Each structure stands twice: as C-alpha cells, then as structure tokens.
Amino acid sequence: MRFGHFDDAAREYVIETPRTPLPWINYLGSEQFFSLFSHTAGGYSFYRDARMRRLTRYRYNNVPTDVGGRYLYVHDDGDVWTPSWLPVRAELDHFEARHGLGYSRITGERNGISVETLVFVPFGEDAEVQRVRVTNTGTAAKDITLFSFVEFCLWNAYDDQTNYQRNLSIGEVEVEPDGPHGSAIYHRTEYRERRDHYAVFGINTRADGFDTDRDTFVGPYNTLGEADVPRSGRSADSVASGWYPIGSHSVRMSLAPGESRELVIVLGYLENPVDAKWADDAHQVINKERAHALLGRFATVELADAAFARLQEHWTALLSTYRVESTDPKLDRMVNIWNQYQCMVTFNMSRSASYFETGIGRGMGFRDSNQDLLGFVHLIPERARERILDIAATQFPDGSAYHQYQPLTKRGNNDVGSGFNDDPLWLIAGVVGYLKETGDFSILDEAVPFDNDPAQAESLFEHLRRSFDFTATHRGPHGLPLIGRADWNDCLNLNCFSTTPGESFQTTENQAGGSAESLFIAAQFVLYGTQYAELARRRGMADEADRAQAVVDEVHAAVLEHGWDGRWFLRAYDYYGTPVGTDAHDEGKIWIEPQGMAVMAGIGLPAGPDDVDAPALRALDAVEEMLGTPHGLVLQYPAYTTYRIELGEVSTYPPGYKENGGIFCHNNPWVIIAETVVGRGAQAFDHYRRITPAYREEISEIHRLEPYVYAQMIAGKEAVRAGEAKNSWLTGTAAWNFVAVSQHLLGVRPDYDGLVIDPQIGPDVPSWTVTRVARGATYVISVANSGAPGARGRLVVDGTPIEGNLVPYAPAGATVRVQVTV
Ligand code: GLC
C-alpha cells in the first residue's frame, strides 16, 4: 500500500494523505541553516549545530506525535483549520505534501479556501522562507484571517529541555509591527548578555496583529490544535516576558471568488559584531540592520520565487555529475535524485538531527563522516576536502581517534571518548575516495594537527600512516587486529562486561587483560591497508609501500588461517579468545560484516571459474541462506535471546532489532559490492532492491517510514514487527548504497588514472546510459547488458575498442563516449 507517489520530473515525492504511518520528513538547507520539515509542517530549525543554536522548539516523544512546527492557522467565519492538517486536524477537502530537494510544499483546502505553502532555505541565506498563496476556490467572497506561528527555543536545545528554573525567566522579544519590510518579531533571549545572535520572524506586509507569548496565543490548558487566538479570530498583541516566547502574525484578507493573496514569511538567524550589538546607547534595542537586509531580500514574492529558482538550479547542477537513464524507473529515481540527496543530508548532519536523533546527543562521528564522504565527494569536492582536514585534526598522535567531534567547535568530544579500533582506517577510505574523485594530491601535504593541537601538526599523509600503523601494531594472539571498545559494530563490546543498568557501553571502562580481536577490522585493514600501500607507491615511497603490503599480507593470511569457520568468516575472538560467529554456537552463528568486507578486500576469491568452493563464494552463499529475508539481510543469525555480558550491547536488543539480528542496512551494500566482485550481478541487484526504499514503496504500510530515503534499520526476521523500518535519513546506508549502485552495479568508478567501467547488475536491467562528469570532462557511457553470470564489459571508447576496463581521464571540457557490451 502506498501513501503517495514519486513525481520524477519534479524530483519530488508527493504525499497524498496527512495520515502516513509515521511523519515523513524532509531537510531544508544544505549550508549553515537547516530545518527538519515533516509532511504536516512539523519539525524545527537550527543554525549549524542542532544542539547549540536551536531556533525553534520541538518535542520528541510528544503525544500526539509531531506537534510542533511552523504553522498557519485559518480562521474562516468561526471555522479554524490548518492547511498542514496538524495541529488542528480539521478534515481537509484536499491535502498534498510534496518533498523536493531542499524544499517542501504543502497544500490544504477546506470550504473554498486553499492555502499552498512552499518552504525552503534559500541558497546562501541563514533563513527559512515560507512563500504562501491563499486562494478563494469557491463561488462566494470570503473574509478570513491567517495566523502564522513558531515557538522559539532558547538556543541551547539541551538546556531548553532541562533548566526551567532559569529559562522560564529569561525569554525576551522585541516587536516591530511597522518595520521597513512589513512586521517582524525578534527573539533575543540572552542577547542582553553574552549572545550576539538573535532570530527574526517576519512577514512581508503590515500585519493586523501579533503575538509573542505562548500562553496567550494557545491558552494554558489547550493543545496547539485548540489555540485561543486563532479561535477568537484576532491577535492579542501579547508581548512575552519570560515563559515561552513565540512568533505569530495575523493578516486579515477579503478574497473574491478565484482571487489569491500571496505572502512571504521569513524565519532568520543573524549575528552582530560584538561592538555593534545595539541600536541605542542604553543597550536595550537590538541593532536590526542585518535582519532588515535579510527581510528586504525576501520582501516580495518575486524575490522569493527567484531565490527558489536559484535553489532548483543549484540542485540540477549538483546532480548532473552522475545521472543514469535505464529501463528501471525505480533505479533511476534512487540514483539520480533521492540517494544523492540523502548523501548530502548525511554529509551535513552526520547522525545529529532527525526524527530519531534529537540533535542534542551526538556530534559528528569519525567513522560515520569518513564513510559519508564516499557518497558525497562527487557532489562538492571542496567541502569534502575541508571535512577530511577537520576529521583528521581530531586524530590522536598514535593514530587512534576521538569517536566524535562537535561541528561548531570542530573539536573532539571527550564525553564519547575513543578506542573504537576501526576508526583510524576509515580515514584512509575517505581520503582515497577524495583522491580518486579529484586527483588533488596536494591534500596529502596539508599540515594537519593531531588532537586539535597546532603544535602537533603533520602532513595528512602522515596521518594516514599513523592510521595504518595503529592497526598494524594493535594485534592479538592470532595476528588479527584488536577490537578495542568496538569496531564498526558499536554494539560488539567484547571488553566491557557491563553489569550496571543504564551504563553506556560506549564509554564505560573496559576490562583490561583481554585480547579480543576483530575479523571485521582485519578485512577492513586488508582493503584499506592495500589502498594505503598503493598510495605510498604512487608517492614514490616504494619502501613504505613494501613495508605496508607485507603487514597487509600477514593479516590476509591470518584471516584465512584463523578467521574461517568452514562455511563463513568468523566475526571475532572474544576477551578469552573464544570465537564469535561460529556454527558451533546456537546463537550468533554468522555475522554479516566480515563476509561483505572480506570479499570486498579480495580475501578468499575463487582462483578460477571452477573454484566453486572458494571461501568468498561459500561465505556469500551462507549470507543469503542464513541472513536473507525479503526485506534485506539481517546482521547476524540467530539473534541473541539473552544478555551476553561478554558480547555487550549487541545482546541488549530484543531479537530482530538493531544490531541484534535487525536488517542493519549500512552493511547490506558491502555484500552487494562483494557479489559484484565475484561476478554475481543478479544476486547483487537482488540484495539492492530488497532494502532500497523506492522498491519498498508498495509495502509502505509495513515499512512505515519514508519511501524515498534509506532507514538505518528494518526489523529482522526474528522481530515481532519484521519489515518495519526505523531511524530514517541519517545512516551510512546512504553513502554505501550510492557507492554500491553507482560504482559497482552500474559500474562507473573513479580511479586514480581514469574511470573504471565494470557493470555487474544481472539480467534485469538490459541497458542504460550513465552520464558522469569527472575532473571536468563528461563521459557518456552506454551499456548493453546480457547480465550473464561472471560476464564483464567490453569497452569501445570514442569508436575504438580498448583492452581492460579503464577509461583514462580526458582533459576538462572533453566529452568521451563509451560503449560497453556485457
Ligand atoms: C550507527 C553508528 C555507526 C555504527 C553503526 C553500527 O549507524 O552511527 O557509527 O557503525 O551504528 O553499530
């Protein structure tokens, strides 16, 4: 069952009913100002850091869900309703919410009044703009009043939810009913002291009234859906003093049949220089010059429309780097629109703010951000470059890393600490991804601090060496890498032994004396250690390359010798040296992560077509047999039914959820890529379709989350609610699936010296054309695909057949035509 449909031409998902199973959201903004925006106008806005600079308030865990956002109320002759359906929930004659790239559009109609609101964060602005059109669709004249509404957050979102004894006395606003561009409300809590930033909520007309005090507007015992002021039909002109500051304007309008009125509403964030904070000597009135300039830039609908057009062009340009036209519209819409869009969002947000992440918990993850880069670097390489340098600066001199850092300060986060032994290697992955995309080797010579201390700066290449060496020198009794606090799987905590309820597995003191080793890190080391050695060789450091390759070879051999269980790769050795992920156990027999990663790393590959017993093939067969479900591959099987103190958080989840046998979508693309490595494109594409949202749209009543973006998890086969997704948007799934589909299934992958063209998708997509812009040249790659198992493409480049699958980079501006026959 569907709740909407894709409009590919408009690059939108169109939601046809407000009653989706869960709020389906969008992200507005991709630079400094961000908004979360649900299909019923819920959500909130922040500037750069969802915790430290929260502009508007949102209540997680609310009942009913998703009440709190930017609302418009209509008062029509005593009838009060909201075009976004929430919060009033009056039945609408028509409802539609369209989520597009950086904007959303909600249309609600009732009793002959239609309100269409386009909401977006303009490119280059720190503001959310609502462009509103109210139309009389009926046959009689209408007199209505429209009320806008936002509730301000007192900036620090954590403090805002905890420190009421102070906060309920500090709220302050200024009201400017007759400003240069209409009416405006200024949220200036704490501006009198150390803050030099404020928010403005303006409307581009002289409003008929305003409110800034929530209790006046809503009424102390009402819900937002029963708000007093809209019901009364008239603003109370309330001025907040402490308590709960809000912003609301009212505009009365008389509309003849067919007539429309258009308005622009702006929520903006402004900073003033410390010595220019005030407009008066007594330091009582904010210097509003910057706010006025902002409101001036959106003083008319024409200005707003022009800004919206620029945003659309921006996205068209971004998405032109990789485009596919195939016989499968679902594939095309994921590749061309939604997956790339989600990669932008994960790059910006890391795991901080979504409907499942409150924006007050996590900063940017070291491993997460490095992986996010892999799906983002082709979009805006300059921002990827800056991110790499920021991440690397949070590395410690021994090569290990802070697990997280805060985006506002770019400093490592002491609360979350360190000790996740996979972290260092992801830096190699991110940097190599950047180098292959851009060819910008100068980044390797940038001086980058360790532990954010400029006195300890070394070249970025030296950072990579320390990443490599950290793993090389932290190995256990089987010669395999030590796991530390955990590896990619945050919840595989083999040294924690936690007995205290509520204690964090991520930060608790680890028990010393063990020797827990990770097969995942081993495989990861073979993959990225090899890339490090290759990089050293390209820099003319043959000795270093040989040294590195020798260690990689040792670990490779150790995986085959000590990491093979007979039908699949082991997951780990625990604190005591007991295998984890073995057929010998009743639960947790087989885990997905080492299978995908080992085959990606080239471990256990068949020696030839007859080598059907090669470990890589057996492992991938076991994955499908043991972990396969119609909704994707579960993380391990059977799930743990009891708490295992020697395994940690993984066994805290009920069976089938999250890391305990959930379909943890992030690691499915490793298996997808692995299947392409062994030439089984059909299996790869099958795995891809099971988790990819556009293919799951028809079962939205089971999946329940947005059918246009990946979720971190889909409940596994042993879960009570198998097939139900959770934690949409902010997941490494986005980047990895884009890598899987763009570079391996469709098979166009940037390498150092050219594009490798190596499609492997099986017979279901018989032909397609990829247009790829790389290093300034355009490659038009047309593929005729038999999909036969093991078949590889033969290439004709600009009319000439070539050996192998590397198309050398052409000069910027050139167009290269490639014909591929598989
Ligand atoms: C979450 C974390 C990621 C981790 C994964 C598996 O997605 O953000 O860092 O690798 O869970 O535990």
Ligand code: GLC
């Ligand atoms: C990761 C995991 C999650 C775990 C968290 C840290 O995000 O996905 O299951 O709870 O890390 O506690």
